[in-house]
Amino acid sequence: MIAKAKAIAHGIRAMLYVSGESKNKKHPEKITRICDNFMPQGMDATGIWTEMKFTAMNHPNIKNNVIRMEISPAMEHTGDFTIDDWKQLWEDFAAAFDGQTIRDKDGKVVSGKTNVSGSKSSVWLHEESRSGIPHLHVIVSRVDEHGNINNDHAIHLRAQRAAEKVALQRGWTTAMHVHEDNIPKVSADCMEALRELSVWSWEGYRKRLADKGYKLFLRKDKKDVIRGYVLLKGSAKYKASELGIGRNLTASHIRQAWEKLHPGQDKQKAEQAGATPEPTSTPRPKPSVPNEARQKPQPVIRQSNPVCGNYISWQPGRQRTEFEYGGKTYSRYLPDRVIDFFNDEFDYRELANWQALQHLAMAYFTLVASPCGEISGGGGGGSQSDLKWGRDPEEDEIDFARRCAREASRRITAQKKSGMKRR
Incomplete structure (x- = not known):
């Protein structure tokens, strides 16, 4: 069972869609x-x-005035459901949603309890999707019947945890369990694809995986260097970092994994074909140079080129989020796709300290902080600074978010959850 939730402003459009x-x-x-x-x-x-x-x-300043939810149990669990059963599922989910108090690693409340059970809501069953899986769509008022606002802080996590709780209460297999159970099989398929390759290439790897029902999506940086990849099979998504043993199937190590399966074969086949083996994305050792020369250059933000990063006001396609840095709590409006990127990069299901990593990356992204030193101008975004940190107007937001995540990972060591370790 999976669930999603998001506070939105376009309530009438969502209501028209949900009702058909x-x-x-x-x-x-x-x-x-x-x-x-x-x-x-x-x-x-x-x-x-x-x-x-x-x-x-009575709350005219609420821009995102409704909450949109989707609740999707596995088809095998709802085959004999009646209308009353679906209604009970919604009530159980709403209770699990409301019952949570989300705290950070220091025990401070990030998101207090909500009251969607005591709010106006409209619940609809959809059976028209391509997958054929019946699922609920719900529109909930942000203001409950007592005039209190349902907070939307960490609302996506609240929905995920509520789905997990309801599934466990009913004895259903959860999406996370299915995902974890599938990883050994996906890893084995990847290794088999490598064994079938006579000469290493990403295109060959893609074709072998396609024969096994997977779609391969490569993640490249601005210099077109492959930094990661994701596999899709149906609606399931698997990141390279989840697969294999000791990260041997990640973009930076997969070439070595292939070479271990084919010792000496790559060079021989390439010579016979008159081709040069494809280089790996792993950088080769370089001559010793001073630290200043080895440091990767960052975009230089000068007074004639203002820092892009003003996320202190709402705009279409952004949602409000809060994060902590230096003992203070900051509220910003980040693009939806940037929030999705940080959620994917620092997955709460995998990392024990995902929140600390996310908060630091968001601080870098919004220019509250800089890995190069203190931000001048108050750190509110849009300030002018001579520091070598910020987003050039021509730099894509996701590229900058990726740099922020990378810098956060350098300063905070990711701690894998014990239950996610693989043998």
């Missing part, structure tokens, strides 16, 4: 109303949205 009234829905007949809570029953999307707006009228 949107023109983008090709099969509205496969969408079923499960329940409407704290509202008259049977209203259309506009009526439901009006009710929720009325509830939030």
